[in-house]
Amino acid sequence: MSSLDFATLEAAARWYVDLRSDSPNEALREAHRRWLERDPRHRQAWERLGRLQGKLEQVSPAVARPTLAAARAKRRDVLKVLSLLIASGAAGTLAWQTTSLPTLMADHRTGTGERRRLRLDDGTELHLNTATAVDIHYSASLREVRLLSGEILIQTARDANARPFIVHTAEGSIRALGTRFVVRHNDGLTTVSVQEHAVEVRPFGAVQTATRVEAGQQVDFGEQHVGLLQPAIAHADAWSRDMLVVSDWALAAFISELQRYRPGHLGCAASVAGLRISGAFHLADTDTILDNLTATLPVRIRRFSRYWASVESV
Structure with a gap:
């Protein structure tokens, strides 16, 4: 059985908690069936949950029979289920580069849709975007994130x-040269966008x-290469202002x-994928953003549940 990525395991844990909270309706069950059919890994993760049923019932009544409606309580339940899923992987086959077991144990982390601002010991400001995890280590000779x-x-x-001051990712390191910059890690690639001064990028495969x-x-870079320098995307740090x-x-x-700022699935039909959009949107309420799309574009929002929505043509 192949290893499962963290996002898939987290989604399975969330479905487990949601389907056992209160009284799930047919729309939620249908959304879950669609999720299972979308990717063989989804069904594999769900089957792993089935084999853990006994352990899930032993963790606590809140996990096996969650009744708390508060989002924070649900998140704790999801993390409990997720921990069991990760621990059940064959001999810990999920490596730290491709899973988030270290993420769960990180010095600082944010959930989906959450953003946080930290002030480090030296006065450096560190903003965490949605679903982000960092470790911080200051020594006598280095400041590292x-x-x-x-x-x-x-x-x-x-x-x-x-x-x-050095930022490390799974692909390499970025050394700050007295600066303000954004670092994004996703799917084996690190993107660095510089707002002030400069940075130096070194992939692990070419540290010299x-x-x-x-x-x-x-610039984007992987473990073995650095891409071409590009103009920075305007307002790349706007998320720090929500x-x-x-x-x-x-x-x-x-x-x-x-x-990235919503739990669950948000899709876009191919028939409307090429429509163009400009504007400034408040991330505090993504449902309002979706609803406002229907006033400016020929689209409709189809919702199966709180965690499953799709943008489609009218």
């Missing part, structure tokens, strides 16, 4: 001991070669980005 998942915005402070990224530039700002984006790209 390890981005385990998600996206961060860093505004470095001048250090009295002149210690380098540094690529300098100046203010107004961004905003999503886009200019002439394809609707499919917009929906994909919005999905």
Whole structure:
């Protein structure tokens, strides 16, 4: 049996909790069936849950028979189920680079749709975007942040001991040169966007070669390569102000980005994927963002449940 990625296991845990909370209706059951059919890994994760039924009942009544309606209580239940799912993997086959067992144990983390601002010991400001996890390690010689998942915005402070500030991801490292910059880690790729000053990027496979990224530039890099320097996407740090700002984006790209801030599934039909959208959107209420789309574009929002929605043509 192949290893399952963290996102799939987390989704299975969320479905488990939702289907046992209160009285699930037929729309929720239908959305769950669609989720199972969408990817063989989804059914594999669900079958793993079935084999854990005995252990789930032993964890606590809140997990086996959740009745709390509060989102925070539900999140705790999801994490309990998720921990069992991860632990049940064959001899811990989920490596730290591709799973979030370290994410669960990270120094700081945010849930889906949550954002957080931290002030580090040296005065550096660290913003965590949705579904982000970081470890922080300051020593006598280095200031280090390890981005385990998600996206961060860093505004470095001048250090009295002149210690380098370095961000590590699974693909390599970024050294700040007195700067403000965004780092995003996703699907084996790290993206760095610089707002002020500059950074140096070093992939793990070529640590002797540094690529300098100046203010107004961004770059993608993997373990073995660094891509071409590109103009930075405007307002790449708008999420730190609870905003999503886009200019002439394809609707499919917009929906994909919005999905990061919503639990569950958010789809976009191929018939409307190419529509263009611009604007500034408040991330505090993604349902309102979706509803407002119907006033400006020839689309409708089809909802199967709170956790399953699709943007379709009218």
